[in-house]
Amino acid sequence: MLKKTYRKSIARTIRSSLSRFLAIFAIVALGVGFLSGLLASPVDMRYSADNYYDADRLHDLRVVSTLGLTDDDLAAIRALPGIEAAQPARDTDLMLFSKAGDTYTTRMHTLTGGTSGSDGINDLTLTDGRLPTAAGECVIILTKSLVDEGLSIGDTLTVTPDNDETVLDHAPSEFTVVGFAKSPVYMSMEPEHTTVGSGTVGLIAYTTLDSFSYDYYTGIYLTVAGARALDSFSPAYHDLVGGVSDELDALRPAREKARSQQVITEANQKLADAEAEYNDAKAEADTKLADAAQKLQDGKTELQSGEQKLADAKAQIESGQQQLDDQKDQFYATVPAQQKQIQDGYATLDGYDAQLAAGEAQLSAGMQDYETQNANITGLEQGKAATAQLAAAFGSPLPDTSDATVLAALPSLLANPALPAENAAQLSALQSGLSALAAAGTTTEASRAALGTAKAQLDATAAQLAAQKQALAQQRATLDASAAQLDAGIRTATAAFADADAKLLDARAQYDQGVKDLAQARKELADGQKEYDDAKAEADTKLADGAEQLADAKAAVRDIEQAEWYLWDRSDNTSYSSYDSNAEKVGNIAKVFPVFFFLVAALVALTTMTRMVEEERLQIGTLKALGYTPGQIAAKYIFYALLASLLGSLAGMLVGMKLFPSIVINAYNIMYDVPQALTPFNTEYGFLAAGAAIGVVLIATLNACWAELREVPARLLLPKAPKAGKRILLEYITPIWRRMKFTQKVTARNLFRYKKRFFMTVFGIAGCTALLVTGFGLRDSISDIVSKQFNDLQSYQLMVALKDADALNGSDLNAILSDKARIESFTTVMHNEGKVVQSGNNPADSIVLEAPQDIEQFKEYFEFRHRTNPDIPVTFDENSVLVSEKLAERQHWSVGDTITVQNKDGKQASLVISDIFENYVGHYIYLSQGAYTAAFGEEAAPNLLLCKLPSGQAAGDSALAGDLLKCRDVAGTQFTTELSASFERSMTSVNFIVVVLIFSAAALAFVVLYNLTNINITEREKELATIKVLGFYHKEVSSYIYRETGVLAIIGTLCGLGFGVFLHRFVVLTAEIDRVMFGRSIYLPSYLWSALLTMVFTALVSLVMQRKLRHISMVESLKAPE
């Protein structure tokens, strides 16, 4: 028993060495807080989730049948013992289309419960609006990955796209959004798979049961009586639910059989109906076709008679024409001869006329000649008369008046000067005239006679000519009459011909019309025939189809498989199982993290208690001398340590068990929707952690006491010989040692003098740095996902999913794709979401199979590289099969392995891995189109576009997305920024973890360094006082101590940087989400920050300890050694 005075002594010891007491208290609090908090974290995670499940009554079991379930099934299940409640559902996966043009691959559940707190199953927690109350209303489920998806209350979603009029059987044509809610079924952000649409559920909604009019249920949700009282993650729960599951199993064969029978009966009935319908339809079609054929035949006959008539008419017209033409020919053949005759007549007449005219001209010339000669002769005669007179006058009358006489007389006359001048001219003319006549041998008288004759002849000719003229005029009149007669004849004939022509034309026109009418009739007949043929073909096809369908239906009825029930418990719920495995990961971390806190705690306790016992050596000796037993003496220190560690444990538990679980749960709430982080006090782990901590401290204390208590009091009463100085290894390396400064030598010696302290400090600081490296490294790892995946590896910014490769022929889409201002470039890929065919214990991971259309081009959109060895290129050619790193890691695959994977349609193929490439988000297998086709036996038609946007284009341009969605066969768009943003969001919570780690590290550094420095100073108080007396300035005194701390801090930091890498690796591997690979590297700044912060913590502790150092009194140096 402790005596009163002794107790006082203990109380005083605690008071006087509060900092030492606090050191133990703090490190124990830290250790216990960490251990109990982290150990409790997975428990609290599960507890919080279980609480949520219980509150919203997550189903314990779900029965799904391949042929649906009936009310009889429901009744049978409800009748089972152990079932608390059973609710039927008509859950349906379907495509929904929004007015905005978005397509949603939707999982449409039907309500099995109400709002949170009702007594249903899978209650929903409304966040906005209300629950659906009528068919066609739905409430959208918000999950971590599916936020509002751009929908708001009042929006309608159609089950078919705008341009499609078809409707789905048994479903309303549209759903109206009436609210938003959260569901315990979808607590995680893991994708749900489906067989419709994109293969991944993009929208989850709840509607009323009567929205779907099937006469069966797709599933029945069950709760098990008493299951709510149990922890959903506990074996007890699984046992209880397993028991009920076994009952269901027992029930199932009968129900399966009944349902199968019912379905087959119904199907047969339907088949019979269909057959009857088919036969009716066939008969009706046959009748109709026969009528049509008859009509066609009639038409044909009519047409033929018409054709005959027309041919007759044509012949008639042709013969009439012929006759007319003959007549015309005949007539027109005579006319030219007659016309010629007349013309000839005129020509002859004209000839006569010319002759007459010539005669008349001759006549008139003759007359004129006569007149001239007559005048000439007359002149001569008158001259002769005048001559005779003159001659007479002169006296020499002329014998006669003959020419010769006159002529002879004339010269004398002319020579007579009495001759008047006027007579002279007359006489000379007469002379020449008469001479001329004489020369011609004639005379005036002869000429007069000849003239008389000529005159008579002329007159006769004139008379003749006049008679001829008369005759000619008569002939011309006759000719004119016959010409007129001919003209009249022609005119009459022409008119007659024209008349005949007109008549013929008429007949011809009539004929043409007939031909046209006939052609029309023929065309009509042909049309009729075609129509008939088409109708017949169609009817035949339809009937053939009907027959085919009927055959198929018959086959289907034959092939109806036995109904098969699937019993799913909560482990089959994606979020439940992934949450459970994450809780386990936290548990794994909890097993490692606190270890060095405990290690450091043990070291702190050991050094502290050793120091304490040493300090009180004299007292121990005295007590021993006074007769106290070693047990009693040790009790003081044990009590001291016990008190410190007990209080520390208590504080640690209280804070740690609240703090760490809530941090962990909140951090996991990036991915999960656990509404309430519950952190009940966990007695078991509390005791475990406290017990461990107290045990460690007590063992350290006993160890410290042991050495002293063994000694005899006499020796204890002597001051303990100071620990002798020792040469250290370094001193034997003379070149180095000699070069070291004096103070450095002291530091070096001191460092190696106290090994326990050395290790404690190095351990503590290393732990601090390692925690910091882990924290900062974790940040690096997650930011790597964003920067590496979305910047380094992927160089596209937009993905466009296509319903069909045919979309690429669409003009709208091509217009957008070729607009360089909107989309810089794009490449096409076949994208197929399949899964790994499970082998061994490896998880059945969902994978994406991608086959680029143009491999070389694709490499500009995704950089294939090795993470650890970027210098060795990844080859991607026709024969390559490239697997993403995380997938290979999870499946334990390596290059050259043969793997079996399954595509979306369930086709399986074996592939040989040719390389493994760096990738952070999702599991991918890349292969060429040829390789895909060869492996899966189906064409790798492109259904995904990867687009690069022009730089400067606003990220997440919704107008572009909207326009793309309007294009034919475009299923959806996704900007990579949307994905990267969600990862960036998760960064914030990592920052939170980093802060926690920094604080833990700081606490660790403080406790360790404070304790070390404290011990260092108190233990060497006298030494420090002495050097102060020797005239060391304060700075020099500080550095005398802190140089050691500094060196230890540096060694510790270096160790910590190394250790941190391993700790970080461990935490990253443990904390990674299934589908995401965190970055595995830590960057230089993180190391620098960790080292810097460690140094800052060290400096802070040093700063705090300065006070103590300053307060060391020099008078200490005068005191005797202890």
Place this chain on the structure above:
Amino acid sequence: MIQQHFITFDNVCKYYQMGATRIAAADHVNFFVDQGEFCVIVGPSGAGKTTVLNMLGGMDGCDEGRILLDGNVVSDYNQRQLTTYRRYDVGFVFQFYNLVQNLTALENVELASEICRDPLPAEEMLQHVGLAERMNNFPAQLSGGEQQRVSIARALAKNPKILLCDEPTGALDYNTGKQVLSLLQDTCRKTGRTVIVITHNSALTAMADRVIHIKSGKTLSNERNENPIPVEEIEW
């Protein structure tokens, strides 16, 4: 004139507050020491010797009066100036040697000489105190007398103006104590350095050039001993 003396304590007072009462540890202490003197300050336990030592050694200030050394007013110094004063002007020999256990004899001497302006060579100093052979031994390997001699060597190596010894023989046996005192006396005679020994042993007064008696915080006397005798001849 006061200034003519090497060390002067002029009406120096030092008070300690003990609860409500104020105790005068030094109550108008007056004395002087001339350069090169071997001075012994003697008094019974609790007389205020240590207080005087603290003030003279620059480890503590005074509340009243003036302390002068070599014309400098030490009593006006601030903390830093006091440190500098200790560093360059005072060599301290402790009752319990106060050697750094982790350093060899030589290194202990160097510890002091490292920080001085013009230190005397450490090896020479150890030779001077007769420890040339043990230079590389750690304190734990040396006897008490040897340790004290290292301590003296350390004080001397600083080449101080005064050598201040606090009960240098207190932890030593009779003969060893005598040897140490002899060393101090020799040092004083040979180097002309002012040595001040503080002790409760009045027998030592015989070897001093100057003897200062202190009792109850007051100086009883300050006498010059014109005929100091070698320490070997003193018995106690």
